[in-house]
Amino acid sequence: MSSGAQQSRGTKPGLGWVLKMAWRDTRRSRGKLALFAFSVIFGVAALVAVNSLRSNLEAEVDRQSRALLGSDLEFRSSDAFDEDMEAYFETLGAVDEAIDTRLSTMAYFVKSDQTRLVSMRAMAGGFPWYGTMDTRPENLTLDPSQGRVALVEESLMIQYDLEIGDAIKLGEAEFKVIGELMRLPGESSLGSSFSPRILIPHAFLEETDLLGFGSRKSFVKHFIFENGVSPELNRELNEREREFRANGVRFDTVEEQKRSIGNMLNEMTSYMSLVGFVALLLGGVGIAGAVQVYLKEKSESMAVLRCLGCSGSVSMQVFCIQIFIVGFVGCLLGSIVGVGVQAALPQVLGVFVPFDVAFEIVWSSLAEAFLFAWVLTSLFAFLPLLPLRALSPMRAIRSSMGVTPARRDWLVWLAVAAIGGVTLLFSILQTERLRDAAGVFGGIVVAILVLAIAGMALRGALRRLSPRSLPFVWRQGLSNLYRPNNRTVSLIVMIGMGAFLIYTLYLCEVSILKRGEINDQDDKPNTVFFDVQSDQVDVVKGLADELETELKFHDAMITMRLTHVRERPVSELRRERNLERWALGREYRSTYRSELRAHEPLLAGEFTPTASLDSSDPIPVSVEERIVEALQLSLGDRLSWDVQGFPVETVVTSIRKVDWRQMQPNFFVVFPSGVLEDAPANHMLAIRADGTDTIAALQGAVVKQFPNVSAINLTMVLETLKDVFDKVGFVIRFMASFTILTGLIALVSTVLTSRYQRMRESVLLRSLGASIGQTRRIMAVEYFLLGGLGSATGIGLSLGGAWAMTQFVFEIDLYVPWGVTIGSILVIGSLTLITGMLNSLGIASRSPIEALRYE
């Protein structure tokens, strides 16, 4: 190096100057920097809120771990525990135990003369030992010395206008309401929406006379130990789990309960995190656009600084600091909004969670989300910044001197790779399954590629095909899309990515909600009586006739268990991984009929209407497709059953699809007529009654005569389901609103990036005599095509994305509302057009000389 350069060494400006310059330089551009910050806010807010909420939930689960079960150990069975089990309980060494016998039954509210299906819980003992049973008035108990008393679910008290002292009839016994039940440890209010709880002292269970054949009951025993469940006992329980299950007994420990609640919460928050991440990615698109707009103005200042002796690295530092700080401020504001949202989320999610979630700022989670968002947003911001490293100082004297195109800059590719890496890492962390993560990541990459190809195809097609005969405005507008310095590909990618991400999310949402949509059509039954005994059927039918209601279906239900599948015993098949255990061990409630119904179309084989046990051939049965999948069945496979002690050999001769959303009696297995008629059965009668008064009168009449019969008012169930899905929908929409808000900001910043290309052209055209109207129409043609193609391609891609998500992640059918889909293409296209036109207002209305001077 020569002497002159050596003399000048050691004169670099310090960090102080860089900071001062970074601050000074923002003076005329704070609006654009604010756009950058805004692009970040909602994505960060969503991430911070969900991350912190997840920590709150985890902490709460840890804190309340024992209260989640209320005891140390719980056994459940649908039959009363046999002598062996009772003997086993004696050996456990528990310090105390409690009984909880649960029945689905009808409650008759004497004052209002109304009935309702409820979950009756007959309880004895000190349960819960951990956590509290919340009642109003407080601290109520079910001490049998109080006589026949009942604690009634809060919602039921409101619905039936019950007061303390009112009478409720359960089966043959009458109970006096002593208060409201608010919460039991480990149970969410969602669980009791369909069948509200009524608690009574166990001592009066017999008096209800509801424990007979056919009633739906489960028996629960709770235990508490000196020092919780010991490791030895835990090991023993796990070793004997298979044996318990074979006898229809299940158990839960605090750890099991914690794990299962943890899994449920994890699934819930993973989806929400994914939504937050989509918002952040969209924000990234907005940031790249906003920073590009910002730097477009700054490149000349940067060149001047370089002329004045500022090194490339120092001038980069000035802009890097600005971007880091604005990104930091955006993330900080996002975090503050996120903390606010975090405080609101427990109210939104409360119904799904079996405990109150205390609001608490979890600094580690907040910092984690903040840092992650800051890194990602900075990487996005660097994409347009990095090429400026190569900006020639010559640009100060010759504006045509540009920078190396970004695609040839290895550091830009490194930043792209880092964004990809961070996206993949986040996908893995959120989905916790490599397959799903690869799917999410691959989907995003494919979407970018397809959009880029669509943009290039449009550009190429216009270059070759643009007709010379078109009017000037159209010709000019179309050729803007392929002329040098056009931003066709990048704008289509940005608009399309926004449309793709938002609409994929929307399609997933409507598909999830559609799954829970149940048809309440005029010709369908709206009241179902079940647990009707064979000798009660005619009386119930008679009562229905008297009230001029219409019997839609009558099905006998026979309980049975599988003993062999393809002539191999179920006990042996339980060890096979490709078979689903629930289908092997469950108690099947099957029916017999001589025909199939409209909502259960045949998928394979032929339904046999009648058969006889006298024949030596196995009985031909029709099996539902889900069981076929669970047991890997095919036509001709043998199934052996234990029908209440009587062995029956069957063969699969047809496979049915059942629409479970239809509120009608649905069965996994349908036998032909002539086989099960003599087996002990319960009956289910589905009736269509007009008006709620008729339904209430029929229910009342049947239940008063046969307390063992239960009734479901399907209209009420539909309303409850709708309420639940409304709540789920609200959570989904609440989170999706973050994505939509960010998407709008990203759209504005994307369109802003094209402003500078168009400004000079418009001004030149006007100086050549073009009217303001003509320049606006030229821009309109351009934005209309960009918005239309970007949104159509993005939404087209989202159909594929949503299909993959619904098939592989949510495992549900994709539902596409075509009207909304086409409407969305038009809306996003129009929004692009409107944003573009609003954005161009200043350009078009400016005098040419003023704009040229500004340029």
Place this chain on the structure above:
Amino acid sequence: MSSPIVLSLNNVSKSFPSGERVLEVLKSSSFKAESGQSIAIVGPSGSGKTTLLGICAGLDTPTSGKVVLNGSTLNDLSEDERAEIRNQQVGFVFQNFQLLPTLTALENVMVPLELRGETQAEDAAIELLGKVGLAERVHHYPVQLSGGEQQRVAIARAFINRPKVLFADEPTGNLDSDTSHSIVDLLFDLNRDAGTTLILVTHDRELARMTDQVLRIENGVVTVER
């Protein structure tokens, strides 16, 4: 006795790729500038004047040949090292002023000194702004100043670091006739007082006549006209 040489170009060429061809903008050009001398570079549009100025000032590098500025061979230096040379020894005045729009007049003038890490730049900048007649306008932003005032700020900024060579690219190109005269007078006065070498690119024959030497550039070839 002749003055020392502050800038020398020896067989400097510059070419750019243009499609599949190579466009030679500057062809084997050589000249020398002495300390305190003023040189005008003239020639028709597109003849390579701005390219030559950029290479002389270390804003760009030649494809071949050697450029020595005050003893430093610019070809051998990296862009950052050339930036240091520009900061220490070079001043610029541009046709379109090129003030930083977000900085006041005072801050614009201070920048070259601040880049050196000097902390007492403000007094020198205020003094210089006073010399160019803008003592009352120091806190104004470029957009609040007329074209002539902006060019005065640019001149003050160019002289604040006491450059060895001042490069001016069409310094009056964007100004009316009256303002042009006062700017030219200011430029030459300050140049004379500071003993700076002035190299300017101009179309203005009257302005070229005021310099010690005129270099004509045509089709990339530099010849000494006067």
